[in-house]
Amino acid sequence: MKTNITLEAAIDRLHELAAESKLDYFPINFEVVPIEIMLEVMSYGLPTRARHWSYGKSYEYQKINGEMGFSKVYEIVLNNDPSYAFLLDTNSLIANIMVGAHVIGHVHFFKNNCLFKETDRKMVYQAAARAQRIEDYIEKYGIERVEHVMDIGFALDKHIDWHKGVYRELYPSKEKVFKKNRVDEFDDISNNKKPSVKEVVINKEFPPSNEYDLLWFLINYAVLDPWEKDVLEIIRAESFYFYPQFYTKIMNEGFASYCHADLMSKFDDIELSDHLDFCKIHEKVVQPGSNKLHINPYFLGFTIFHDIKRRWDEMHENGDSDIDGLEKIYQVVEEEDDISFIKHYLTQEIVDDLQMFSYVRNYDNGKREYIEIESKNVNDVAEYIVNDLYNYRSPLIYISKASGDGIELVHEHSDGKYLDKKHLNNVLKYIHEIWGGIINIETIDNNGEIINFSYDELGFSHDDDSSGSSTLFTGV
Amino acid sequence: MPKAKKLKDLSDIWKLKRRGQRDSDRHKELVKKAIKKSGKDLITEYNIIKSDGNKKVKVPIKFLDQYRFKHGRYNKESGTGQGMDANPGDRYRLRKKKKPGSGRAGNEQDELVFEEEVSIDEIVDILLEELNLPWMDPKEASAIEIETEEVSSIEKKGIIPNIDIKRTLVENIKRNAAKGDPTVGGFVNEDLRYKVWDTEIEYQSNAAIYMMMDRSGSMSDEKRYIAKSFYFWMAQFLKRRYKNIKMYFIAHDTEAHMVSEEDFFMVSSGGGTQCSSAFKFAYEHLSANHPVDYWNNYVFEFSDGDNWGDDNFRCVDYVSKLLPLCTAIGYGEIVLEGDATRSWINDDNLLSAILNKEINRTRFVALRIGSRDDVFEALRSFFNVDRFGYKNKK
Numbered sequence: 001m002k003t004n005i006t007l008e009a010a011i012d013r014l015h016e017l018a019a020e021s022k023l024d025y026f027p028i029n030f031e032v033v034p035i036e037i038m039l040e041v042m043s044y045g046l047p048t049r050a051r052h053w054s055y056g057k058s059y060e061y062q063k064i065n066g067e068m069g070f071s072k073v074y075e076i077v078l079n080n081d082p083s084y085a086f087l088l089d090t091n092s093l094i095a096n097i098m099v100g101a102h103v104i105g106h107v108h109f110f111k112n113n114c115l116f117k118e119t120d121r122k123m124v125y126q127a128a129a130r131a132q133r134i135e136d137y138i139e140k141y142g143i144e145r146v147e148h149v150m151d152i153g154f155a156l157d158k159h160i161d162w163h164k165g166v167y168r169e170l171y172p173s174k175e176k177v178f179k180k181n182r183v184d185e186f187d188d189i190s191n192n193k194k195p196s197v198k199e200v201v202i203n204k205e206f207p208p209s210n211e212y213d214l215l216w217f218l219i220n221y222a223v224l225d226p227w228e229k230d231v232l233e234i235i236r237a238e239s240f241y242f243y244p245q246f247y248t249k250i251m252n253e254g255f256a257s258y259c260h261a262d263l264m265s266k267f268d269d270i271e272l273s274d275h276l277d278f279c280k281i282h283e284k285v286v287q288p289g290s291n292k293l294h295i296n297p298y299f300l301g302f303t304i305f306h307d308i309k310r311r312w313d314e315m316h317e318n319g320d321s322d323i324d325g326l327e328k329i330y331q332v333v334e335e336e337d338d339i340s341f342i343k344h345y346l347t348q349e350i351v352d353d354l355q356m357f358s359y360v361r362n363y364d365n366g367k368r369e370y371i372e373i374e375s376k377n378v379n380d381v382a383e384y385i386v387n388d389l390y391n392y393r394s395p396l397i398y399i400s401k402a403s404g405d406g407i408e409l410v411h412e413h414s415d416g417k418y419l420d421k422k423h424l425n426n427v428l429k430y431i432h433e434i435w436g437g438i439i440n441i442e443t444i445d446n447n448g449e450i451i452n453f454s455y456d457e458l459g460f461s462h463d464d465d466s467s468g469s470s471t472l473f474t475g476v
Numbered sequence: 477m478p479k480a481k482k483l484k485d486l487s488d489i490w491k492l493k494r495r496g497q498r499d500s501d502r503h504k505e506l507v508k509k510a511i512k513k514s515g516k517d518l519i520t521e522y523n524i525i526k527s528d529g530n531k532k533v534k535v536p537i538k539f540l541d542q543y544r545f546k547h548g549r550y551n552k553e554s555g556t557g558q559g560m561d562a563n564p565g566d567r568y569r570l571r572k573k574k575k576p577g578s579g580r581a582g583n584e585q586d587e588l589v590f591e592e593e594v595s596i597d598e599i600v601d602i603l604l605e606e607l608n609l610p611w612m613d614p615k616e617a618s619a620i621e622i623e624t625e626e627v628s629s630i631e632k633k634g635i636i637p638n639i640d641i642k643r644t645l646v647e648n649i650k651r652n653a654a655k656g657d658p659t660v661g662g663f664v665n666e667d668l669r670y671k672v673w674d675t676e677i678e679y680q681s682n683a684a685i686y687m688m689m690d691r692s693g694s695m696s697d698e699k700r701y702i703a704k705s706f707y708f709w710m711a712q713f714l715k716r717r718y719k720n721i722k723m724y725f726i727a728h729d730t731e732a733h734m735v736s737e738e739d740f741f742m743v744s745s746g747g748g749t750q751c752s753s754a755f756k757f758a759y760e761h762l763s764a765n766h767p768v769d770y771w772n773n774y775v776f777e778f779s780d781g782d783n784w785g786d787d788n789f790r791c792v793d794y795v796s797k798l799l800p801l802c803t804a805i806g807y808g809e810i811v812l813e814g815d816a817t818r819s820w821i822n823d824d825n826l827l828s829a830i831l832n833k834e835i836n837r838t839r840f841v842a843l844r845i846g847s848r849d850d851v852f853e854a855l856r857s858f859f860n861v862d863r864f865g866y867k868n869k870k
Contacts (some may be wrong), residue, residue, distance in 0.1 A: 040496035047495075053506055054542050056499030143502075155544045293557040300558075354558045361553045370569050373562040374554075384556045395545045417547045426543035446548060 005269050007032070007087075010097045017263045018104050021326070025107035026121075027082040030100065032089050039063060041076050041086055049127040049238060050134035052150050074285070075099040079110040079245070081121040094274045095281050097267070098260050102285075105259030109252050112334045115244035118165070123241050130234045137227050149228050152430040153215065153235030158392040161213040166240045170220060171208050210398040210410070214431075215239075217399055222434045246392060247337045250385075254301015255333055257286050258309075261302075288354065293371065295356070295385070303354065304345050305329055339386045346385075348378040358384040387415075395419055397441070406437030406456070413444045421453075428455035506540055520705045520848040600712050607856045634670025643669035683718035683774060683803075684766040685711065688726040688754040690779035691744045698848075699810045703778040704741050705851045706808065710776065713859065718772060724761065730784075732757035750787045751779050751807075751827060755794035762801055773802040776858070781809040781826040788827050792834040805840045806858045807831055813846040 005013075011030060018025070033041075041047045043059040074095070077085040085103040087096045110116050120126055138146045211217045215236040219229050245252070264270075264278055289296040309325035316324040323331065332341065350356075358374045358381050374380065390396070395417065401408040409431075411419060424441070432439045432455045440454040452463040562568075645660060648667040652659055687707045689695070715721060725740035726732050729747035732754045758775050766773055775798055783791070791807075798805055809828040828842040835842075843854045 036496070043496055043499075051495060051499050051502075053499055053503040053540070056496065056501065056503035057540060057542075059496035060500045060503060151542070154542055158544065288559045291557075292560045293555055295556055295558050355561055356556060356558045357560065357562055357564075358554065358556050361555070368569070370567050373564050373566045373568075375564050376562075381556055384554050387554070395547055397545055411545075416552075420546045420548040423541070423543050423546045426541075427545055430543070 005093075007093060007096055007100075010093075010267075010269070011100050013267065013269060014097070014101050014104060014263055017266050018101075018108075018259075020266075021259075021262060022330070023104060023108045023259065025083070025104060025111050026080070028077075028103060028107055029082055029084045030087060030103075031084065032087045032096070034089050035073075038073050038076065038086055038088055042073060045242065046078065046123065046127050046238065048124055048131060050131040050150075050234065052154070053147065054154060075103055077103045077106045078124060079116060079119060079121075079241075080124040081111075083107045083110065084124065092277065094270070094277045097270075098264055098278055098281055101260035101263040101267075102256045104263070105256030106252060108259070109248070109255050109333055112330070113244065113248060113251075113337075114335055115247060115337055119241050119244060120237070123238075127238070130237075134231060134234065137231065141227065146231065149231045150235065152434065153232045155427045155430050156214045156218070157235050157239040158394040159212065159214040159397060160216070160236060160239050160243070160392075161211075162240070162243055164213060164216075166237055168213070168216060171206075206402055207399055210400055212396070212398045214397065214399065217402070218431070218434055221402065224434065243392070244337075247339070247389060248341075250297040250301040250304075250338045251333065251336060251341050252301070253298040254303075254305050255329070257282075257298050257302040258305040258329070261286075293359070300346075300354075303350060304341070305332075307347065307350055308332060308345055338389055342382045342385050346378060346382050351376060351378045351381050356381050402435070404437065406454075407431060407435055407439050409439070409441040411441060411443035416444070416448055418444050418446045418448075424453060425455070425460040428453065428460065432456065503540060510540060520701070520851055596712060600709075600716060603709065603855075604713065604716075607852070607859065632669065638670045640669045640671045681717075681719040682722075682766075682770055683714055683720070683772040684722045684724070684762065685714060686724045686726060686758045686762065686773070686775040687711075687740070688728065688732070688758060688775070688777040689740065690729070690749050690751065690754075690777075690782075691727045692729045692749045692780075692782065693744065693746045694749075694780050694782050695744055695810075696812075698812065699778075699780055700741055700744070702810055702845060702848055702851060703808070705848065706778070706845075706854055707776075709851075709855055710774075710858070713855075714774065722766070724758075726754050726757055728754040728757070734761075749779060749783050750790075751777060751783050752787050752790035752794055755791055755798065759794050759798050759801075762798070766801075768801045774804055775802055776806040776808065778808045778810060779827065781811055781828060783827045785825065788825075788830045789834075791827060792831060795831060795835050795840065799835070799839060802839065804858065807842040808845055808854055809843065810845045 007030075039059055039062045043055045043062055073088060074091065075085060075087055077083060083103075083106075085100075085107075087099055087103075091099065134146060134150075207217065215232055218224075219232050219236065224232075261282060264275075264282070270278065286298050286302045287296065288299050308328055311325070312321055312323065312328035313325035315321035321328070332345065336344065357376050359371045360374055361369060361371050363369055396412040397409055398412070399407055400410045419441075424443075428439045428441065438454050438456040440452055442450065442452050445451045454461055454463075644663075644667055647669060648660055648663055649658055651664075651667060652662065687710075689700070689703050711721075711723065723737070725735050725737050727735045727740055728750070729745050730750040730753060734757070754777050755775070762773055762775070795805060795807075807828060809826060811826075828844055831840070831842040841857050841860075843857055845851065845854055
């Protein structure tokens with residue numbers, strides 16, 4: 001290391017360069033920490049949030065992974081105003097300068113992306129206050145009980161309805177909605193020449209329409225103690241907070257990588273030899289990866305942003321676009337999420353350049369696994385990339401009906417995927433604990449046939465039992 | 477434009493307080509609880525049974541599940557890849573390699589198994605608790621200490637070989653100091669201090685274990701594995717209770733032989749079966765070497781019940797003779813579930829049925845074992861019998 005500069009001074013310099021590039025971000029508190037703290041922050045996602053054994057599991061997992069050399073953490077940055085960024089104390093100065101530039105990119109993304117604009121910018125402090133409340137509950141009701149309610153919360157926290165938002169009004173109590181001109185599906189084959197006109201009272205049903213925010217429904221309509229509601233509400237709020245991070249992984253990492261490459265190329269206080277070091281680290285982060293069956297989001301995002309820059313600069317020069325490449329990038333950062341980003345900006349050229357392909361896993365007659373290349377067409381590749389992103393990577397499940405007798409759940413299975421039975425059993429049990437009655441779910445079995453599972457006071461059962469009585473699964 | 481704040485140590489906001497470690501400990505605690513709930517599952521765990529029983533063993537333990545709605549393993553999983561000049565329709569085999577860098581974290585936590593080092597002792601604790609056999613635990617059973625001697629007081633009278641030199645010197649100096657001369661010298665009888673031993677008489681803690689097994693051709697690997705699992709834990713439990721243990725391994729077909737532990741579980745022969753040969757051998761050996769006044773004797777025999785008919789009553793005879801000499805006797809009959817070749821045998825004629833009918837004693841038990849899962853119950857039954865043996869003894 002020849003570069004004669006402190007990290008502090010380097011970060012000041014980065015801020016100047018960022019200003020020249022018109023980056024716009026929250027103030028950032030940089031903290032240089034040892035690996036243990038890094039892993040801790042990573043396991044919690046939000047280091048101030050309430051304790052739960054699952055973070056310990058994740059911490060243990062990270063440690064094992066780290067020991068095996070599986071992963072190298074460079075930075076963690078929190079979406080908050082001000083933002084908090086953690087750098088690793090064992091990283092070289094040059095690595096941490098680069099990471100600093102990368103962090104600035106993330107914070108610009110946090111501040112400007114439309115999904116993130118919906119998030120709570122004081123979450124770090126909120127989480128700390130909520131953690132304190134949970135500590136108080138633990139004190140009062142015991143770790144086992146509080147933990148159990150948290151287990152239930154985490155079992156359902158991927159099932160939120162982003163568009164309805166964190167704060168929602170209760171259902172209108174007696175509103176009746178009439179739906180007219182409903183075309184019956186048999187109208188054209190029955191004797192009716194014109195479509196039948198029906199009046200359907202929708203709100204007779206409860207919930208009035210299919211409810212996808214399972215936690216919200218239970219918090220508001222189940223009989224729970226105030227502290228239990230609070231614990232579940234905390235978990236739900238955190239799920240909303242993390243949602244944008246899940247949906248912008250490719251963009252967020254791609255943009256941050258774009259920023260660190262850009263800022264570092266303008267960073268003039270670095271000796272040449274250090275610059276080579278930087279290039280090595282940069283390549284490690286932004287590389288296709290050795291696993292050909294997996295796409296590194298840093299790499300893909302970085303490549304697409306570069307392509308956007310090049311194309312819009314060109315168009316701008318030719319007078320085909322009012323804005324240049326950089327302005328276009330900022331616009332994309334503001335308006336898109338990963339799904340629209342991939343659909344709009346992944347091009348056939350990029351797919352060809354990176355030799356991207358879509359594939360399926362399958363088994364031959366000898367039951368041996370193989371993969372088959374399906375397509376190299378950009379639309380197919382894009383489709384498969386975004387397929388993995390829908391609905392927090394969880395099965396889509398909604399409540400179709402609820403009453404004192406129980407709850408009817410429906411699993412939307414158009415993707416042909418069935419539900420893991422052991423998990424299903426336990427989650428239905430959780431819901432049964434809260435709601436009582438019979439908790440039923442309509443889903444498919446692994447042959448794609450419709451099947452109903454339910455959980456009541458006798459336990460877990462399904463309707464596909466030839467003997468007529470329900471089959472009990474014990475000890476699952 | 478935002479200014480960088482000063483680089484600083486962790487501020488008060490974080491108060492991490494080693495939370496990762498704390499929650500990790502909590503996770504481990506819950507995992508251990510989960511093991512306790514299923515200590516049963518460990519009973520036939522290969523790593524344990526194959527161990528020498530003295531050290532710690534590594535048992536595979538799954539991270540605790542966090543339940544949620546989750547897709548099942550989908551056969552036709554799709555994905556996207558890069559960096560391969562492939563064409564639609566091309567097929568590739570997957571080479572499984574355990575190389576870092578592949579796959580995503582998070583999703584894989586549930587499948588990841590970490591190996592936890594557990595001492596056999598710990599598992600014995602768990603099992604004894606689960607089997608509800610508190611009397612097997614030395615903490616409960618006080619009569620297991622062998623004779624101990626320890627210095628319990630210092631007396632002014634005793635015999636010369638028992639003089640406590642240090643105390644005597646101290647007394648001598650004290651006495652001289654009182655006269656204004658704190659030196660050693662001028663011993664008188666008053667200075668002398670003697671060590672005194674208290675002798676506590678405890679029950680002898682000797683046990684002789686006769687582990688016997690049919691090694692005829694019908695005893696398959698699986699049956700021997702079941703026997704081995706049972707004997708492994710039986711020995712572990714008894715080691716808890718007795719300091720001095722003699723183990724004998726007796727293999728038999730129509731004749732019984734004492735063999736090494738290694739041979740015991742390895743060798744099988746092609747011959748027929750006469751279980752009485754083993755009981756006879758145990759009876760003779762035990763009478764000659766392990767008198768009931770000094771020894772807690774345990775005799776157990778494993779067979780698959782394919783015993784020659786006229787031999788069954790000889791077994792009854794020897795078991796009756798052994799009973800007064802033993803703390804507990806057991807017979808385990810391994811009839812694997814779904815073993816079609818056995819359907820012609822009338823259960824009532826099996827040795828287990830006959831023994832149960834003929835031997836009606838609290839210290840004897842005959843068991844039927846259908847699979848590895850039954851080993852747990854078999855241990856419980858056998859050591860429940862032992863409880864009575866133990867009480868009688870006392």
